[in-house]
Amino acid sequence: MLSVSTSKPSLSIPLISAKRLDLIPFSENPPCRGMQIEYLRPEQLEEKCHFKYTESLFGDPNELKDYLSDTQMLAHIRNLPEQPSEQTIRARLSNPFDSLVICHMDNSIGYGLFAKEDIPGDTVLFLYAGHIEDVQTKAFSNGYDFTWIKSTILNRYAELKVKGICAEKMGGLSRFMQHCPMDYNRYIAQLKEVVLKEHGQLIQENNIDLDMRLDQLKQDLLYSPTQFRDDELENLSFTAHGLKEQLATCNVRSSLSLFNDIPVIIFRTVFPIKKHEHVGITYQTNYWNSCNCVPRYFKKNGEIIPQHAYRVLEAPSVQSADAPITTQALAHYNDGIQYYKDRIYEAAVEELHVSLDLFSMLLSPGSILGKATCRSTLASCYRELNNIEEAVRQCRMGLSLLARCGDTSEQERADKLRINIENKLKALPKI
CATH class of the missing domain: 2.170.270.10 (SET domain)
Structure with missing residues (x-):
């Protein structure tokens, strides 16, 4: 391995x-x-x-x-x-x-x-x-x-x-x-079954939109600014019916x-x-x-x-003439994602902000998606840290970045990320 x-x-x-x-x-x-x-x-x-x-x-x-x-x-x-x-x-x-x-x-x-x-x-x-x-x-x-x-x-x-x-x-x-x-669809479906079995009453009493939270988790797991992402299955197109x-x-x-x-x-x-x-x-x-x-x-x-x-299918990636900066930005982002998965949210925030700073040094269209993705994941971290005001701010800044993304080659990914952030923003408590 x-x-x-x-x-x-x-x-x-x-x-x-x-x-x-x-x-x-x-x-x-x-x-x-x-x-x-x-x-x-x-x-x-x-x-x-x-x-x-x-x-x-x-x-x-x-x-x-x-x-x-x-x-x-x-x-x-x-x-x-x-x-x-x-x-x-x-x-x-x-x-x-x-x-x-x-x-x-x-x-x-x-x-x-x-x-x-x-x-x-x-x-x-x-x-x-x-x-x-x-x-x-x-x-x-x-x-x-x-x-x-x-x-x-x-x-x-x-x-x-x-x-x-x-x-x-x-x-x-x-x-x-x-x-x-x-197969993240299967993974999320199983996770939902386990969560409902163990915490169903708590979810109902607190009126938690479990489907929305699980969809946000799936998007956070799937989409990152890296060239090789975890959406491997979604990037496969089979020529024969039923092969997938x-x-x-x-x-x-x-x-x-x-x-x-x-x-x-x-x-x-x-x-x-x-x-x-x-x-x-x-x-x-x-x-x-x-x-x-x-x-x-x-x-x-x-x-x-x-x-x-x-x-x-071609995976959109961050393109930059300054490869070392891009590499560092992606490395810090991946570290932040891993901390997020491990529920160590303070460390995730630290790594994601470093990644965000590095992406800000780049001028390529892909770097806008990189920054927007960082903002989206930061919003998830702040939500878990109960800093709702900062979570809302990160969502809005991410959407603002995506509004400036005019690169058509990245449009499909930008649209998915925009929907993810919009859903995340809707799910946050009003402040």
């Missing part, structure tokens, strides 16, 4: 020990080509796939001593929302999940994971196993690393080297997950969690997964930027969709 470092560890011991499967379900073909499951011993899987099989997390305790003793960083991770409990993680470490099949998809793509039987939603599958080591930007290539400390945290800990979990030579079943785009409905979309999510005061990446299902369906996670923006490549897509049954069967 993200960032590979080839440096050899001086000392590697299990920091978190997990039981591995005694027999691993495997097939030379995915379900679309008549999946026939055989059960491989660990050494057989290792010989076939050329890696060391483990579900544990390894590292050099001497190299990690300063990193793992940073109390601020650990406190930040501990306060991240929606983490599985240590008890839940411990249960999975001692009882490895055995309802997944490693399937060979083809020689160019390699392997993928499929459900051997129906899997309920919110099921913890595994942690991202491998070796913790320094991540070097120049080595973002082989696709078996997962950066375990988010960039939003690293901005606060610049003196510490970035760490990642490398599964290139040693890892578990999680290393076989392929990329699948996120057969597309394998993201059904697993990652959570940065602490186990025994060691940061780990835990994977669990987003939705219920049916027997023989593809099991995958979105690799997100940084992966495709770092490897300078485009994703391949699959049907739920593992059939590879030929590239001539779809086209990627």
Whole structure:
């Protein structure tokens, strides 16, 4: 997945020990080509796939001593929302999940994971196993690393080297997950169901417009001024009728969690997964930027969709002669978005204002959209901080910016953003 470092560890011991499967379900073909499951011993899987099989997390305790003793960083991770409990993680470490099949998809793509039987939603599958080591930007290539400390945290800990979990030579079943785009319509629908079940009475008593709030959340997740945004699925146009409905979309999510005061990446299902369906996670923006490549897509049954069967609609991007400023502006915006998703609103406001200042230094039409998007997200942050007056001001300033956006190539995106801000403004309490 993200960032590979080839440096050899001086000392590697299990920091978190997990039981591995005694027999691993495997097939030379995915379900679309008549999946026939055989059960491989660990050494057989290792010989076939050329890696060391483990579900544990390894590292050099001497190299990690300063990193793992940073109390601020650990406190930040501990306060991240929606983490599985240590008890839940411990249960999975001692009882490895055995309802997944490693399937060979083809020689160019390699392997993928499929459900051997129906899997309920919110099921913890595994942690991202491998070796913790320094991540070097120049080595973002082989696709078996997962950066375990988010960039939003690293901005606060610049003196510490970035760490990642490398599964290139040693890892578990999680290393076989392929990329699948996120279906935010399905995600929002499920979120609505959960919120109504848990907070339905409170929502009714306070006359909260849940549909509008969820739509605003979707727009905030989808649209940002970055070239590669989270609206990947909406940017796909398929030539064959019904092909989009057969597309394998993201059904697993990652959570940065602490186990025994060691940061780990835990994977669990987003939705219920049916027997023989593809099991995958979105690799997100940084992966495709770092490897300078485009994703391949699959049907739920593992059939590879030929590239001539779809086209990627051009994603509007901020164009500027001053690329370094644009890059910095986008980086701060993405950090702000991540803080917003993590509900750390004060930090999000700080990053978004830095991004806004940088966009203000640019003259391109795209920079207007960048500034308007910052204003829109700032309004969401101030709303959550109960600063309604400032939220209203940010909405109005965003709409004012969009009124000056005359670039027709960006018109569709500007119209979507305008509707989002207008709805956001209507939902705010009157002051």
